[in-house]
Amino acid sequence: MSIVLTCDKVNKSYGRTYALRNLNLQLEENVIYGLLGRNGAGKSTLLNLIAGGISPNSGSIEVRGTKLSKGELPNDFCFVREKTKHFGGAQVIEVLQFAASFHPSWDWTFAHELIQTFRLDPHKKIRQLSRGMESLVGNIIGLASRAPLTLYDEPVLGLDVLMRERFYKALLEDYARHPRTILLSTHLIDEIATVAEKVYIIEAGSLLLHDEIDRIRTAAHLIRGHAEAVASFTAGKRVLHTEPYGRGTLAAIYETLDDGDIQQARELDISIENLSLQKFFSYLIEGGH
Numbered sequence: 001m002s003i004v005l006t007c008d009k010v011n012k013s014y015g016r017t018y019a020l021r022n023l024n025l026q027l028e029e030n031v032i033y034g035l036l037g038r039n040g041a042g043k044s045t046l047l048n049l050i051a052g053g054i055s056p057n058s059g060s061i062e063v064r065g066t067k068l069s070k071g072e073l074p075n076d077f078c079f080v081r082e083k084t085k086h087f088g089g090a091q092v093i094e095v096l097q098f099a100a101s102f103h104p105s106w107d108w109t110f111a112h113e114l115i116q117t118f119r120l121d122p123h124k125k126i127r128q129l130s131r132g133m134e135s136l137v138g139n140i141i142g143l144a145s146r147a148p149l150t151l152y153d154e155p156v157l158g159l160d161v162l163m164r165e166r167f168y169k170a171l172l173e174d175y176a177r178h179p180r181t182i183l184l185s186t187h188l189i190d191e192i193a194t195v196a197e198k199v200y201i202i203e204a205g206s207l208l209l210h211d212e213i214d215r216i217r218t219a220a221h222l223i224r225g226h227a228e229a230v231a232s233f234t235a236g237k238r239v240l241h242t243e244p245y246g247r248g249t250l251a252a253i254y255e256t257l258d259d260g261d262i263q264q265a266r267e268l269d270i271s272i273e274n275l276s277l278q279k280f281f282s283y284l285i286e287g288g289h
């Protein structure tokens with residue numbers, strides 16, 4: 001396993017607002033990551049620190065073992081953010097030509113295929129595009145660049161369901177042929193779960209959880225039972241949230257359950273169900289306060 005990017009105890013504040021606090025993150029080679037968090041959690045700040053030329057107040061960011069100095073950008077990376085505002089007067093194709101000149105692995109055949117897939121007119125000016133179409137131009141750059149480190153800030157914002165599906169499909173198919181490290185920020189956990197292998201979840205600038213999607217699927221449970229039974233069952237387990245439920249208690253837990261746990265739940269008359277990822281995310285964040 002080779003590490004592409006390491007953020008070590010990164011802090012960033014804007015005046016008195018702490019956008020990131022002591023954030024640690026490591027991205028491995030050839031993995032798709034989701035970066036999840038609510039509005040204002042610090043996702044864009046993190047991406048801008050890695051690739052947008054802003055510097056942390058403290059802590060370090062290393063790309064392939066080399067610390068980024070103040071204002072320095074990683075080599076051979078692609079950062080896709082929502083707005084291409086400086087290019088309003090340029091045509092779609094001109095923006096792609098400009099992007100291609102920065103990316104040694106750029107694939108023009110793929111870029112033209114994506115123009116078709118996303119139904120874009122390559123000769124339209126950027127300022128004439130809808131918000132969703134503008135996101136799609138950024139997404140074509142992210143895909144066709146084939147950069148070994150690709151960061152997307154809310155790539156599906158403003159896209160309709162069909163275009164979101166096409167984007168995820170293109171990403172997964174191309175990733176299978178050309179593996180690389182991809183980080184996608186979003187707040188749509190259920191959608192990202194079909195694409196990402198691992199997630200980082202941040203809230204109020206701090207890391208709440210870093211895990212594999214498959215582990216979240218198997219470890220996120222909702223249990224219900226008498227208050228004492230639930231308390232006994234959850235002792236020593238990671239509890240995200242509890243609330244009264246009828247005459248008993250409902251608890252969201254994050255724990256891989258073994259046969260012994262299932263047996264104990266039966267004896268205590270506790271019901272167990274899997275939590276949807278979106279619910280897990282909500283409980284994690286509510287419990288995080």
Ligand SMILES: Nc1ncnc2c1ncn2[C@@H]1O[C@H](COP(=O)(O)OP(=O)(O)OP(=O)(O)O)[C@@H](O)[C@H]1O
Nearest residue numbers: 014017018019037038039040041042043044045046
């Ligand atoms: N340039 C800035 N000046 C002042 N405060 C900022 C600036 N950029 C971000 N912040 C603040 O930092 C915090 C994190 O913002 P950030 O944009 O990183 O969150 P986010 O997770 O990307 O949110 P969203 O999902 O809404 O885009 C917020 O409290 C925000 O108000």
